[in-house]
Amino acid sequence: MLLKGIILVCCDRLSDERTDSAIYHILTGKRSVQTVQDIHLYQLTTYYNIHKKLDREVYNRILNELNEEGFLIRDQAYSTLQLTTKGKMWLHDKKDQYPIHYFNGLKFKDTADMFLDRLTLVIQTFSNVGMKRFSFIPVVDNHLAESWVKEQYNLNKARIPSYLRDLHSELFHLLLELKEKEATIFVDRLSGHQYYGMSWEQLANSYDMIMEDVQLLLTGISHQMCSKIMDKEVTFPLLYNMIMEGSKKRLLTDSAFKTFQLLEKQYSIENIALVRNLRVNTIQDHLVEIALYQEDFPIQNYVPAATQKDILMAIQKATSNKLKEIKALTEKETTYFQIRLFMAGYEQAGEKNVHI
Amino acid sequence: MKKMSTFNLEKELNIHFGYQSFRLGQKEIIEDVMTGNDVMGVLPTGSGKSICYQLPAMLLEGITVVVSPLISLMMDQVKQLKAINIKGVIAVNSFMDIMERRTIWNEIHRYKLIYISPELLQRPEVQRKLKQVGVRLFVVDEAHCISQWGHEFRPDYLKLRKIISNLDDPVVLALSATATTGVQQDILGYLDKPNMKKHIYPIDKPNIAFNVEHMSGDKEKQDKIVSLLKSYYVPTIIYFSSRLDAENISALLSMKTDRRVAFYHGGMEPQDRIIIQQQFMNGQLDAICCTSAFGMGINKKDVRLIVHYHLTPQLEAYIQEVGRAGRDNKSSVSLLLFSEGDVYLPKNIMKSELPTNNEIALIFRQLKAMHDEGKTLSIKDQENFLMFQISEPKWRFLRYQLEKHDILRANNIKFDQEIWKAAYLAIRNKCEERLNIKEKQLQSVINWIYYTGCLRKKLYQDFQHSSTSAMDQCCSNCGFSWENWQPEQLQQEQGKVYSWEEKLKKLLLVNIE
Numbered sequence: 001m002l003l004k005g006i007i008l009v010c011c012d013r014l015s016d017e018r019t020d021s022a023i024y025h026i027l028t029g030k031r032s033v034q035t036v037q038d039i040h041l042y043q044l045t046t047y048y049n050i051h052k053k054l055d056r057e058v059y060n061r062i063l064n065e066l067n068e069e070g071f072l073i074r075d076q077a078y079s080t081l082q083l084t085t086k087g088k089m090w091l092h093d094k095k096d097q098y099p100i101h102y103f104n105g106l107k108f109k110d111t112a113d114m115f116l117d118r119l120t121l122v123i124q125t126f127s128n129v130g131m132k133r134f135s136f137i138p139v140v141d142n143h144l145a146e147s148w149v150k151e152q153y154n155l156n157k158a159r160i161p162s163y164l165r166d167l168h169s170e171l172f173h174l175l176l177e178l179k180e181k182e183a184t185i186f187v188d189r190l191s192g193h194q195y196y197g198m199s200w201e202q203l204a205n206s207y208d209m210i211m212e213d214v215q216l217l218l219t220g221i222s223h224q225m226c227s228k229i230m231d232k233e234v235t236f237p238l239l240y241n242m243i244m245e246g247s248k249k250r251l252l253t254d255s256a257f258k259t260f261q262l263l264e265k266q267y268s269i270e271n272i273a274l275v276r277n278l279r280v281n282t283i284q285d286h287l288v289e290i291a292l293y294q295e296d297f298p299i300q301n302y303v304p305a306a307t308q309k310d311i312l313m314a315i316q317k318a319t320s321n322k323l324k325e326i327k328a329l330t331e332k333e334t335t336y337f338q339i340r341l342f343m344a345g346y347e348q349a350g351e352k353n354v355h356i
Numbered sequence: 357m358k359k360m361s362t363f364n365l366e367k368e369l370n371i372h373f374g375y376q377s378f379r380l381g382q383k384e385i386i387e388d389v390m391t392g393n394d395v396m397g398v399l400p401t402g403s404g405k406s407i408c409y410q411l412p413a414m415l416l417e418g419i420t421v422v423v424s425p426l427i428s429l430m431m432d433q434v435k436q437l438k439a440i441n442i443k444g445v446i447a448v449n450s451f452m453d454i455m456e457r458r459t460i461w462n463e464i465h466r467y468k469l470i471y472i473s474p475e476l477l478q479r480p481e482v483q484r485k486l487k488q489v490g491v492r493l494f495v496v497d498e499a500h501c502i503s504q505w506g507h508e509f510r511p512d513y514l515k516l517r518k519i520i521s522n523l524d525d526p527v528v529l530a531l532s533a534t535a536t537t538g539v540q541q542d543i544l545g546y547l548d549k550p551n552m553k554k555h556i557y558p559i560d561k562p563n564i565a566f567n568v569e570h571m572s573g574d575k576e577k578q579d580k581i582v583s584l585l586k587s588y589y590v591p592t593i594i595y596f597s598s599r600l601d602a603e604n605i606s607a608l609l610s611m612k613t614d615r616r617v618a619f620y621h622g623g624m625e626p627q628d629r630i631i632i633q634q635q636f637m638n639g640q641l642d643a644i645c646c647t648s649a650f651g652m653g654i655n656k657k658d659v660r661l662i663v664h665y666h667l668t669p670q671l672e673a674y675i676q677e678v679g680r681a682g683r684d685n686k687s688s689v690s691l692l693l694f695s696e697g698d699v700y701l702p703k704n705i706m707k708s709e710l711p712t713n714n715e716i717a718l719i720f721r722q723l724k725a726m727h728d729e730g731k732t733l734s735i736k737d738q739e740n741f742l743m744f745q746i747s748e749p750k751w752r753f754l755r756y757q758l759e760k761h762d763i764l765r766a767n768n769i770k771f772d773q774e775i776w777k778a779a780y781l782a783i784r785n786k787c788e789e790r791l792n793i794k795e796k797q798l799q800s801v802i803n804w805i806y807y808t809g810c811l812r813k814k815l816y817q818d819f820q821h822s823s824t825s826a827m828d829q830c831c832s833n834c835g836f837s838w839e840n841w842q843p844e845q846l847q848q849e850q851g852k853v854y855s856w857e858e859k860l861k862k863l864l865l866v867n868i869e
Contacts, residue, residue, distance in 0.1 A: 053625070127863055135439045139630050141431075143456070168864040175856065184856040192863040196635045199628035202618065205610070 002213040002220075003054075004066055005098045006047055008091055011072055011081050013042045017320055019079040024059050027051045029109060031253050033288045033340055034323075039106065040292070041321055048105035050219050051212065058212060099182065102220035104227060111243055112222040117145035118242045120190060123167070125149050127192040130160045139191045163238070170236045174225050181207065185214070186221050252289060259286035269302075284337045291344035299345040303338045310334055311342045363390070363415055369407070372414050372442065379404050381557045385529070386411055389493065394528045394552045396499070396543055400559040401533040401679035402655065406433060409495040409529055413469040414442070418492035421523075422471045425501050425510050428622075428629075428649070430471035437469075444468040448476060461485050474512035475737065483522050491526045496547070499530035503542035504793055506535065506672070511756035517548050528552070533559060533679070534672040536818040559675065559816065560823040563682045564690055565841070566811040566831040568804075571695040577665060578608060580693060585613045585643060587838075589845040590660035591636070592643040595677055597666040597701055599623050599647055605665065606645035615642040622649040642846070651677060657684040660843050664692040669702045670797040671804060671815060687828040689841055694805050699798070706794045709749045710787045719744055719754060720780055723769055733767040753790075757783045810834055 010023040018038065025035040029049025039045045063081070067074040071087035074080075083091075121140045128136045138146065156163045175183040185207060191197040198206065203214045226243055233240040252260060255278075262272045269287070273280045291297040303311070314329035326339055365383060369375050378386075385397045385408045399405050413420035424430045430447035437445045444467045448460060464470075464485055476482060500506030502513040520528060530543050530552065544550055571577045581594060596602040599621040606619035618641050620632045635641045637656050644650060648668075662681045668674040674692075682688030711719070722744060726733075733740050741751035758764040761779035763771075807814050811831035816823040829836045854862070 123863060134441070137435055137439060137630065137634050139627055139634070141626050141630065164864045168860065171864075172857070172860060175860070180856070184859075187856040187859045187863070190863055191631070191634075194638060195863070196631050196638055196640060199618070199631045200625070201628065205607075 002098050002100070002216050003051070003062060003210070004071070005090075005095055005100050006050075006103075006216070007062065007066065008071060008083065008087050009095070009100060010044055010047060011083050011087070012091060013044055014038070014081075016080050016082055017322075020063060020074070020081050021079065023081075024054070024056065027059075028054050029105070031289070033285060033344075036289065036292055037321075037340075037343060045106035046103045049109040050103050050105045050223075051216055053215070054212065062212075099179075099217065099220045099224070102224040104223045108223045108226045112219065112226050114145065115226055115239075115243050116218070116222045117142045118148055119239070121145050121149045122152060122242070124191045125153060126156075126160055126164055126167075128194075129153065129157075130164055131193045133193060139196065167238050170239050174228060174236070174239070177228070178221065178224070182217065182221060185217060189218060252293060255282075256286040256289045259283055260290050263287075263290070284341075288337075288340045288344045291341055297345060299341060303342050307331070307334055307338055308342055311339050314339075315343070365411070368415060369411055372411060373407065374440065375407075378407075381555055382407050385555050388553050388555070389527055389529055390415065392527055394549045395555060396530045396540065396552045397555045397557075398532050398535050398540065398559070399555075399557050400561070401676055402683045403533075403557070405531050405533065406497075408531060409493060410437070410442075410469065412493055416492045418490040419464075419467055419486070420469050420493040420495060421477075421486060421491050421526075422469065422495040422497055423474050423477060423513075423516065424471055424497040425474065425508065425513075426498075427473060429498075430473070432654075433471060445471075447471040449473055465489050474510060474516065477519055478512065478515060483519060487523055491523045494520055494523065494526045494528050496528065496530040496543075499532045499543050500535045500539050500672070502546045503535075503539040504790070505542065505797075506532075506539045509790075511753065514546055514756075517546060520547070534676055534819070536672075538818075556820075558820050558824065559679070560812070560820065561679060561682065562824045562827040563685050564678060564688050565826065565829040565836050566678075566815060567689065567691045567836055568811065568832055569691060569693055571693050573695050573697070577693045577695065578605065581605070581663060581665070582609065582612045584661065584663070584691075585609060585615050585617075588661060588843065589615070589642065589848065590843050591639075591656065591658050591846070592661040592663065593651065593659055593677075593680060594643060594645045594663040594665055595650075595668075596645060596647055597668075597705060601665065602645040602647055609643065609645070616640065617643045617645065620644055620646040620650045622647065639846075648673065648677065651680050654680065655683065656680075658686070659683070660686075660688045662688075662690045664690075667692075667694065667698050667702050667798070667801055667805075669706065669794065669801070671801055671818075674801065675815065675819070685827075687841070687843060689829075692805065699802065702798055703795075706791060706798070708747065709753075710790055711746060711750045711754055713784055713787075715746055715750065716754070716780065716783055716787070719746070720776065723758075723763070724771065724776075727769040727771045732769065733764070735767055753787075754783070757786060808833060 006027070007023060010026060014022060022035070022038055025032065026039055026044055026048055027050060029035075029052055035048075039048045063072075063074055066072050066087075070084055071090060072084055073082045075082070117140045121138055121142075124136070124139060128134070140146070175186065178186070185203055188203060188206070189197045200211050200214050203209070204211045207214070209217075225239070229236045229239045229243055258276065259272055262275065267275065269280060269283050272278075273283045276283070287302070291299065299308070310331050311326070311334060314326045317329050318325045323336060323339060327334070327336060330339065365386060366377060369378060380403060381397065381399050382404060385395055388395045389408070389412050397405065397408055399408075409420055409422060422430075424433075427447070427449045430449065434445050434447045446460060446467050446469075448457060448470060449472070452460075460467075461482075470486075472482075496502070496513070496516060498508070499513075501508055501510040502516070503509065520526070528547060528549055530547060530549075532539070532543070535543065540554070540556070544552055569580070571580065585592065594602075594605065596605070602619045602621055606617050609615065609617040618632050618635065620629065620636075624632070632641070632644070633650070633654065636644050637654065659681045662678055664674070664677070668677065678690040681690060734743070737748075737751065737755070740755070741748050744751060746754075755764065758779070761775060761782065763769065763776065763779055804811065804814055811833050812826060813823055826834075829840060
């Protein structure tokens with residue numbers, strides 16, 4: 001019921017302004033401007049990118065089940081979703097029984113994956129090495145995590161037993177704060193000396209959950225852990241070290257980051273497109289992405305003051321956040337790119353909702 | 357370069373891989389390779405074929421390139437080498453991102469052994485890089501892929517001859533575990549190395565008994581497997597042609613027996629694939645329900661029982677999968693369960709691997725439209741078959757044909773009405789021809805199943821002149837009986853349930869207490 005619960009929450013916030021794809025894009029972390037704006041406008045940042053591998057068909061099946069169970073009404077013709085009274089009741093009465101509040105997708109989407117990979121690999125490596133076994137097949141196939149663990153090994157090889165003891169105590173305290181079943185599932189996933197942890201499928205069978213909920217739960221737990229670790233870095237020095245080198249990393253996509261670097265060197269949009277052999281449209285998308293994260297993004301360089309006023313008025317007049325409607329209400333010369341950039345900048349400035 | 361005579365091969369084997377001595381055929385092949393002879397080696401599965409190039413790669417100056425058809429196979433190999441602390445090994449594949457690949461090419465001189473897919477090797481810049489550092493040994497792994505009579509024909513293998521000459525003709529080593537005499541001829545021919553030294557070793561397994569049992573349908577097959585698992589507590593692999601069946605029967609077996617069973621197929625997440633594979637290797641699982649994706653590069657010595665729930669599309673695949681039993685040379689059993697309707701599944705799979713006439717026509721039309729708009733294909737093949745909305749094997753087949761007919765040059769489309777007309781017909785014919793070949797291969801499996809003489813002799817007759825007689829029981833036509841098969845059984849594990857606190861302690865504190 002975890003995935004279902006999260007869908008109900010999203011459904012509640014989005015009301016009927018967006019199609020059912022919008023939720024799918026949020027959960028799978030689509031890097032489109034529309035989706036990124038959605039999560040900000042509707043305060044769904046915590047669920048962004050929490051289930052990258054969610055299959056479209058599975059998502060569809062879950063929506064149909066929610067429809068049949070009477071939690072929401074699925075309008076197939078318009079692909080819209082509407083919460084029923086039963087759905088609202090569930091959110092009111094049952095939601096808190098599920099770890100829905102564990103998530104913080106936008107903040108931890110990269111950090112938490114890296115944290116889990118490093119933690120998993122460090123435990124497997126150190127518990128093997130601690131038993132003088134230097135040959136084993138790593139369960140995590142991630143070059144970056146691998147080289148990080150190698151580094152840790154070189155730093156700590158003289159004190160493996162005490163490293164493991166400290167790691168045990170840090171992890172133990174974090175797990176104590178979870179529910180019994182959650183802690184068990186988390187530990188069952190881990191691999192060690194001559195022992196391989198459980199696959200998602202095996203966890204789902206053992207704990208009578210669907211695979212999607214197992215994956216989500218592990219993600220949720222890792223978000224929860226990351227947040228606790230960052231709050232009290234003194235209490236969790238080893239675990240903090242696993243997060244540290246990643247959390248300060250930019251939140252931009254790699255491609256947008258490259259554009260950002262060129263912008264810093266005062267390149268124009270056209271020149272960036274030329275240098276990077278990409279379309280101007282793509283570079284504009286990058287700018288919108290950058291504007292969402294960079295506090296002092298110079299919007300005025302791309303949207304003159306008069307145009308900004310024009311867009312602001314259109315937004316106030318518009319009945320929805322739909323770009324098309326806003327565009328229709330602006331001057332003819334105002335472009336989609338300018339509207340999106342402006343809205344992104346507005347978002348960044350701290351306004352949670354562009355309706356004023 | 358050091359002269360061959362200066363190496364004590366046994367000593368080097370021990371230094372690099374920790375083995376005390378060579379296994380059948382390895383030393384002979386390595387000696388030939390090190391003295392600069394081109395070699396074709398046919399060695400049974402599980403005989404340590406890869407040592408034949410891994411050791412030379414460590415000893416030769418310059419690099420060794422291994423062409424391998426399956427990415428998962430390459431990655432397994434690299435993982436295993438890294439696990440025994442061998443450095444300078446890498447598998448380059450199209451799943452790596454550009455930056456990662458660029459880093460590797462820039463540091464290419466640091467590597468001794470490079471696994472690469474035939475597709476990637478086609479790229480001129482890749483060949484240029486390899487040429488620069490100097491390839492000393494060029495290995496064609498799973499060399500049967502070069503022949504359309506081999507059990508997994510890969511058109512890209514046909515282009516290897518040219519690549520080898522582009523790389524200044526390094527020593528060539530072609531390896532296979534399943535090459536009939538016809539396929540062996542094809543390998544020499546297509547690589548244009550008629551003087552290759554042949555090292556052909558018998559691939560039959562005297563310790564495996566071959567059984568075919570005719571069943572009325574799925575229900576009977578399932579009952580059979582349940583009763584087998586109940587009476588034999590031994591490491592077991594059960595092969596399926598469909599992922600869904602593997603999953604379903606795995607669930608059924610978990611429910612109806614107290615064995616630890618899991619499924620494995622190519623559609624799973626990488627981490628879960630590693631986990632399941634390693635659980636089986638490590639004895640945490642008793643039986644695996646899987647597709648042919650399982651088992652490549654797996655070296656579990658004590659697999660006792662191999663069941664085929666479905667037909668394999670060729671005898672070669674059957675021999676390869678069965679060869680995973682009894683690598684410790686102890687008595688093991690293979691069992692193929694066959695019911696009348698089973699022939700349709702492989703037939704459908706075959707058809708799904710070749711483009712239909714409609715699809716060919718559609719792609720010609722799309723290519724024409726792209727040509728007229730001055731567009732080119734993507735350099736990334738994944739994008740191409742997604743765009744044309746056909747499966748990867750279909751596109752691979754078509755791309756090769758289109759290149760052959762000079763309609764595609766790299767990713768550029770060339771238009772000439774006459775050529776296109778002729779090519780269109782030729783490609784349709786080629787599809788039919790491929791389908792015929794595949795049907796013949798399937799037919800030979802069916803003939804084997806209905807054969808009334810000795811199944812062991814029949815199975816190996818195309819691969820070697822004679823086969824060794826059975827060590828234990830022979831086959832179901834020579835009077836196999838289950839009562840007489842008494843393998844050593846595993847110990848039943850005690851099913852104690854631990855709390856997460858205890859589990860965490862066991863994981864992290866085991867070496868302290």
